Amino acid sequence: MMTTIRRGLAAVLLLLPVAAAAQTVPPGPTLTAIRAKGVLDCGANTGVAGFGAPDSRGIHQGLDPDICRAITAAIFGDPGRIRFTALTSQTRIPALQSGQVDVVARTFTWTMSREVSAGLQFGPTVFYDGQGFIVHRSANIQRATQLNGGTVCVSAGSTNELNLADWARINNITVQPLVFDQNEDARRAYESNRCDSYSLDASQLAAYRSSLHNPQDHVILPDVISKEPLTIAIRKGDQQWYDIMRWTVYALILAEELGVTQANAEEMLNSGNPDVRRLLGVSGDFGPSLSLDRRWAYNAIRAVGNYGEIFERHIGRNTPIGLERGLNNLWNRGGLLYAPPIR
Incomplete structure (x- = not known):
C-alpha cells in the first residue's frame, strides 16, 4: 500500500514542475x-x-x-x-x-x-573606458598638463565637460572648454585648430583618429582622467x-x-x-x-x-x-x- 502511495506521489511531483514550467510569464x-x-x-x-x-x-x-x-x-x-x-x-x-x-x-x-x-x-x-585627449603632433605635447592655458573642445550634454573641469581643478591648471552640441562640430573645430585638444572617451578618440586624413599627424595622450x-x-x-x-x-x-x-x-x-x-x-x-x-x-x-x-x-x-x-x-x-x- 505504502509503495503504491509513494509511486503516486512521485508521479505527481514529476508532473508539477513540467506543468509550472510550461506557463510563460x-x-x-x-x-x-x-x-x-x-x-x-x-x-x-x-x-x-x-x-x-x-x-x-x-x-x-x-x-x-x-x-x-x-x-x-x-x-x-x-x-x-x-x-x-x-x-x-x-x-x-x-x-x-x-x-x-x-x-x-x-x-x-x-x-x-x-x-x-x-x-x-x-x-x-x-x-x-576613460576620458582622454588628442592633440596635433606638431604641438609637441606629451602630457595633458601641458594644455595649461589652452582650449579644449568637448561635447555638451556628456560627462566629458564635467570631467575636464574636475581634472583641471585637481591639477591646478586652467583650460578653456569650447563646448559644442554635436560631436561632429567639436571634431571640425579641433581639425581647424580652433582648440588645442579634443577631449573624449579614449576609445572614441581612437575611432576618430582612424578616420582622419592623416592619422599620424595626431597623438592620443597617455593621460586618462576618468572612469567611463x-x-x-x-x-x-x-x-x-x-x-x-x-x-x-x-x-x-x-x-x-x-x-x-x-x-x-x-x-x-x-x-x-x-x-x-x-x-x-x-x-x-x-x-x-x-x-x-x-x-x-x-x-x-x-x-x-x-x-x-x-x-x-x-x-x-x-x-x-x-x-x-x-x-x-x-x-x-x-x-x-x-x-x-x-x-
Missing part, C-alpha cells in the same frame, strides 16, 4: 508595447566609428547597434525588427524618458545622477524589461566564456555541458521566465555572435581602430567582463 508593459508595434526602437549614435555609425547604405553598424540587435533577436527571433533613431548626447535622455525609444545604446556612461535623478536603469558595462563604464540604458519602472536587457548582454558574455559562437551555436545545441544547454535553451525554462522563447539567447548569439566576436568585428586589433581587449576581456583572461551564471 505574462509580458510586461514594455515588452507588450514592443510586440504590438513589431519593432524595437533603439537610440543610436550619430556617428562614432566602431561603436555606432550609419554605413554607406544608412544601416547602423558597430558594437552598440549589435547589442540592440541581440535584444531584438531575443524578443522576436529576428534581428531585423529594429528601428534606429540617431540621438545626440543632449537628446538621448529625453528620448528615453519620453518613450521615443525603448533602449539607448550609444556610448552612454553609467553615473549616479543619471540613474537616480533621471530615472534611468543601466545594464552591464559593455565597454570599460559605457552601458545601455532603459527607463525605470519595468523590472521584466530590465531583466531582458541585462540578461541578453550577460548571455553574449557567457557565450564567449563557454565557446559558443555565431557559427557553432546550432552545433552546440547538442553539447553535453549543462551551462551551454541552459544558455541555449535546451534545458531549463529561463526564456519563458522572461516571457521570451526558450531559445532567446540562442537567437541573440546566432544574430550577432558572442561579445568577443562583436568586439573584434567592430573595434578589435584587425580593424582600423585596432583596440586591444584590455579591461574588456573576460574575467578569466585578465579583464573585467563577468556574467552571473544561468541556472
